[in-house]
Amino acid sequence: MHAPTQRRKTTVAALRTVVLALLAALAIAGPLTAPAQAADGDVTWTVRTAPNSYGSDRSSFGYGINPGGRIEDAMVVANRGKDPLTLAVYAADGFTTETGRLDLLTRDKKSVGVGAWVHAGRDSVVVRPGRTVRVPFTVSVPDNATPGDYVGGILTSLKQSDDAAGINVDRRLGIRVKLRVSGELKPRLEIEDLKVSYDGTLNPFGKGDATVGYTIHNTGNAILSARQTASLAGPFGRLRADADAVAAPPELLPGESWKVTVPVHGVTPAFRLTATATLTPLLTDASGSTTALKRVEAGAGGWAVPWTLLLIVVVLAAAVAAWLVLARRSRARRRQREDARVRDAVEQALREQETSAP
Numbered sequence: 001m002h003a004p005t006q007r008r009k010t011t012v013a014a015l016r017t018v019v020l021a022l023l024a025a026l027a028i029a030g031p032l033t034a035p036a037q038a039a040d041g042d043v044t045w046t047v048r049t050a051p052n053s054y055g056s057d058r059s060s061f062g063y064g065i066n067p068g069g070r071i072e073d074a075m076v077v078a079n080r081g082k083d084p085l086t087l088a089v090y091a092a093d094g095f096t097t098e099t100g101r102l103d104l105l106t107r108d109k110k111s112v113g114v115g116a117w118v119h120a121g122r123d124s125v126v127v128r129p130g131r132t133v134r135v136p137f138t139v140s141v142p143d144n145a146t147p148g149d150y151v152g153g154i155l156t157s158l159k160q161s162d163d164a165a166g167i168n169v170d171r172r173l174g175i176r177v178k179l180r181v182s183g184e185l186k187p188r189l190e191i192e193d194l195k196v197s198y199d200g201t202l203n204p205f206g207k208g209d210a211t212v213g214y215t216i217h218n219t220g221n222a223i224l225s226a227r228q229t230a231s232l233a234g235p236f237g238r239l240r241a242d243a244d245a246v247a248a249p250p251e252l253l254p255g256e257s258w259k260v261t262v263p264v265h266g267v268t269p270a271f272r273l274t275a276t277a278t279l280t281p282l283l284t285d286a287s288g289s290t291t292a293l294k295r296v297e298a299g300a301g302g303w304a305v306p307w308t309l310l311l312i313v314v315v316l317a318a319a320v321a322a323w324l325v326l327a328r329r330s331r332a333r334r335r336q337r338e339d340a341r342v343r344d345a346v347e348q349a350l351r352e353q354e355t356s357a358p
Helices: 002-023 307-356
Strands: 045-049 061-065 070-079 085-096 102-104 118-120 124-127 132-140 148-162 167-181 189-200 208-218 224-233 257-267 271-284 290-292 296-304
Touching: 045 148, 045 167, 061 070, 070 124, 085 118, 085 167, 102 148, 102 167, 118 148, 124 132, 189 224, 189 271, 208 224, 208 271, 208 296, 224 257, 257 271
Parallel strands: 061 167, 189 296
Antiparallel strands: 045 070, 070 132, 085 102, 085 124, 085 148, 118 132, 148 167, 189 208, 208 257, 224 271, 271 290, 271 296
């Protein structure tokens, strides 16, 4: 019972690894100037957009479409190998990975956008060696589709078994499909969970490093990137320290989030710090032009305690307090000795007076 389970786990892990590796070379990962293809030896076919009224040299598929609209287009598959290829054809929704790249859902995952609205003219295609095949597809957007941006891709897939390793390998090549469903566009980014932490410094009079962390959340209905900055300041905005240039996040699809960690150097430990993060959302239109939107800003407080300096102050204060206590005790002892000397002198004088009396 355990062997089949372990075999399935190995198969899934290996399939995922191969898919992620191949997608790094796909057209869905970004604009390309050549047909999508994986590394030499991985696959023996390529995919590209078909030349038609939408364009003759497109790197990906992109459309503006109304709810209830329908579009017809095609993809061209070429076999560069020596053997015939039978490839599965399907569409899938896109998502941004933890590394900031665009990936596509696997076929067993449910799509609700592009993957559900793009339909290939056939589920599979056979391509003979040295030949190309045109694969038509349609884009049918529901009448009740929410306005905004949707990203996915149309894929070709070849599953092969590796008997020696006991695994199944799924090699995929595809082309990105971006839809902008007409209606009110509401591009919006928000800064969430802003936090600041101070790392400190051993130099009692020096400056230290701090870290500002937050999450960028695309709460609108448009694909957005952003320019971002971060800074720290002490009470009343004094002792400000700006972070170095912060890399732009990847283009985030509607609903997606991206975690950001920004180091800030040269921070004065002013006990209480205020972190400020700003975003300037960047919206790209169908022509490729980018527009900067209204800036978004958020702030949060944190502690930056100069522990080394406080320790020195405490030690000095303790030393001064100890010196004062010892000095007080010393004065008390001297006073006691003087009082005893006076008392002894008085007693001695009284005794001498009594002795000399007739």
